[in-house]
Amino acid sequence: MTGPERPIGEDDLTALVDGRLAPERAGLLEVYLASRPEEAARVQADRAIRASLRERLAAKAAEPIPARLRAAAVIAEQRRARRAQLMQVLAACLVLTLGGAGGWFARDLSDRVWGAPARPTPLPQEALAAHRIFTVEAVHPVEVKADQEAHLAQWLSKRLGRRLSIPDLEGVGFRLIGGRLLPAGPSDVAAQLMYAAADGSRLTLYVRCGEAGRWDLRVSKLGDFASATWAAGGYGYALSGSLDPDRLMMVARAAHSDMAGGG
Amino acid sequence: MDEIAALLEPHIPALRRYAWVLLRDHEAADDLVQDCLERAVSRWRLRRRDGDLKAWLFAIQHNLFIDGLRRRRRELLRVDSDQVPDIAAHGVEQESRAALRDILACLDALPAEQRAVILLVGVEDLSYEEAARVLDIPIGTVMSRLSRGRERLRGMLDAGSGAQPVLRRVK
Numbered sequence: 138m139t140g141p142e143r144p145i146g147e148d149d150l151t152a153l154v155d156g157r158l159a160p161e162r163a164g165l166l167e168v169y170l171a172s173r174p175e176e177a178a179r180v181q182a183d184r185a186i187r188a189s190l191r192e193r194l195a196a197k198a199a200e201p202i203p204a205r206l207r208a209a210a211v212i213a214e215q216r217r218a219r220r221a222q223l224m225q226v227l228a229a230c231l232v233l234t235l236g237g238a239g240g241w242f243a244r245d246l247s248d249r250v251w252g253a254p255a256r257p258t259p260l261p262q263e264a265l266a267a268h269r270i271f272t273v274e275a276v277h278p279v280e281v282k283a284d285q286e287a288h289l290a291q292w293l294s295k296r297l298g299r300r301l302s303i304p305d306l307e308g309v310g311f312r313l314i315g316g317r318l319l320p321a322g323p324s325d326v327a328a329q330l331m332y333a334a335a336d337g338s339r340l341t342l343y344v345r346c347g348e349a350g351r352w353d354l355r356v357s358k359l360g361d362f363a364s365a366t367w368a369a370g371g372y373g374y375a376l377s378g379s380l381d382p383d384r385l386m387m388v389a390r391a392a393h394s395d396m397a398g399g400g
Numbered sequence: 401m402d403e404i405a406a407l408l409e410p411h412i413p414a415l416r417r418y419a420w421v422l423l424r425d426h427e428a429a430d431d432l433v434q435d436c437l438e439r440a441v442s443r444w445r446l447r448r449r450d451g452d453l454k455a456w457l458f459a460i461q462h463n464l465f466i467d468g469l470r471r472r473r474r475e476l477l478r479v480d481s482d483q484v485p486d487i488a489a490h491g492v493e494q495e496s497r498a499a500l501r502d503i504l505a506c507l508d509a510l511p512a513e514q515r516a517v518i519l520l521v522g523v524e525d526l527s528y529e530e531a532a533r534v535l536d537i538p539i540g541t542v543m544s545r546l547s548r549g550r551e552r553l554r555g556m557l558d559a560g561s562g563a564q565p566v567l568r569r570v571k
Contacts, residue, residue, distance in 0.1 A: 148543050154550070155521060157528070183550045186557060187522045190503050194523055197420050198413040203430060206412055208405035211437040219442075275445050335536040336459050337446040338439075361442075379442075384467060 145169045150176070154183040222360040226269075229262060229359075260350075261357040261364035264343035264375030267319055267329050268362065272339040272378075279315030279331050289316050293328040297346050299372060303330060304342065304395035309388045310334050321345040340378040342392055348373030354389055356382045365389035404444055408437060411457050414524050418458065421507070421519055422465055432468070436461035455530035458520065462534055506556040514549030517542050 142165055152158040153166055170177040204210060271278055281289040286303060294301045296318055303313065311332035321327035327345035334340075348368045356365045363385050364377040374396070376389045415436060419429035439460050440447075447456050507515055513535075520531040521542070532539040 147547050151543055151546050151550075179554065182554050182557075186503065186550065186553050190507065190518070191523055193503050194417055194421065198417040200413070200416070202409075202412050202416070206416070206430060206433055206437065208408040208412070208437065208441075209402075211408075211434065212405060212441050215438055215441050273445065334463070335533075336456075336463050337443055337448075339446075381467060381471065383471060 150180055153180055154187060218361075225360055226266075230266075233262065259357075260343075260345070260348065260366050260368065260373045260375050261359065261377070263321065263327075263345070264341070264366070264377050265359055265362050265364055267327070267343055268341045268364075268377040271317070271329065271331065272341060278339070280317035282315040283313040285315075286313065293318065293344075296326050297328055297344065297372075299346070299370075301328060301344060302396055304392040306332050306340075306388060306391055306395075309391045311340050311388065314339075319343075322347065338378065338380070340376060340380070340388065343373075343375040343377065345373050346371060354386070354393055356386055356389075358382065367393060404441060407453060408440065408457075411454055412437070414454075415457060415461055418519060418524055419461060419465070421504075421523075422515075424508075432461060432464060435464050439464070452530055452533075455526060455533050458524070458526065458530075459534045459536075462516070503553075503557070506553055509556065510549050510552055514545050514552070517545045518549045518553070521546060 145166065149158065149162055149166055152162075158166065170180065281292065283289075290301055290303050293316060303316070306313070311334050314331045314333050316328055316330040319327045319329055325345060325347035327343055330342040330344075332340045332342070348371060350368045350373070351370075352366070352368050354365055354367045356363055358364075361379050362377060363380060363382050364375050365385050365388075366373065366375040367389075368374065374393070376385065376392055378385060380388070412433065415433045416429060419432040419436075420426065423429045423432065436457065440457055443460075447453070507518065510518070516535060517531055520526045520534060521528065526534065528539050528542050532542045535542070
């Protein structure tokens with residue numbers, strides 16, 4: 138009986154305690170423990186501890202669910218919040234459109250007076266608009282997937298007119314999904330790289346050319362979303378997601394230093 | 401939407417219990433569960449169809465709990481330390497000395513990572529694979545944390561000799 142079988146391991150003993158032992162191992166374990174009273178006693182003790190922990194905690198799970206945790210209540214509240222947020226975004230779009238149109242009509246004037254056309258869309262809003270459109274995509278979140286990372290970097294670098302090194306954020310819990318190219322304003326382009334955490338939450342790194350400003354890392358909040366941005370050398374960078382600002386800042390620092398180091 | 405509610409609701413009691421054991425505060429625990437449910441609803445389309453809903457929900461809640469810990473840095477230092485088997489964590493101070501023999505007090509004295517697997521597998525009935533997915537660690541690590549955690553509990557409850565039924569000592 139013990140001939141070709143796998144030898145008994147710690148995992149068998151653990152599985153025995155949890156009642157998860159495969160039936161074909163049960164007989165083997167019985168024989169094994171029969172001649173080892175100390176180990177049998179240990180399994181017995183672990184089982185008793187497990188049972189008493191379950192007993193101790195059973196009451197908490199048996200409590201009635203409070204009204205605010207009813208799934209229907211959570212869903213209704215979320216719908217309301219989303220509507221409010223949509224209104225906020227629509228209002229922001231309206232302001233941007235008016236501002237953009239105004240800027241477009243005033244461009245000759247501004248060119249003449251100030252020497253450079255004004256760009257009315259702030260970077261965080263622009264990046265968040267792109268973030269919101271593509272992160273909800275389950276099937277086509279990106280144009281080029283992460284398995285062609287070298288090609289993705291080459292393509293986006295060419296279109297952005299600078300070498301784009303794709304930051305590795307695995308160390309801070311985000312895996313690259315891929316990226317895409319986007320228009321930015323009337324004549325510029327932007328790249329969007331998308332990352333996902335183990336729980337499915339998504340982050341985007343938006344890189345656009347034609348950014349006149351220059352600033353160090355800072356976080357802006359818009360509704361449930363936050364965006365960490367920085368700008369240098371004619372390029373603007375925005376890392377966006379629905380993370381809490383501290384965590385976002387931590388990830389943004391990783392991206393910032395990775396990009397500064399890599400190119 | 402009703403379908404989402406019908407799928408979520410059966411898991412709420414277990415999520416509340418896990419949150420309560422981690423935080424040991426009823427209000428804070430329900431806040432954590434509410435955050436978890438809100439996130440689950442807003443990301444409903446991003447969940448893996450073939451994946452297990454229970455493990456997905458526990459993963460969201462666990463990550464929110466860890467994010468919360470990061471925000472409260474001092475607590476992080478205490479909970480993450482691997483070297484504190486004798487220092488009971490929060491909640492224990494208020495209780496009487498007699499309660500130190502309580503199984504929960506012993507659980508509190510475990511490192512956070514061992515406590516999590518013992519709860520997920522031993523109480524919430526997640527499979528080893530599901531617990532590995534929730535904590536984002538290899539399955540072998542789940543197994544070793546389980547056996548190390550149980551060994552410590554056994555030591556604390558002085559059940560190693562095996563002759564004494566544990567339940568009598570606990571209550």
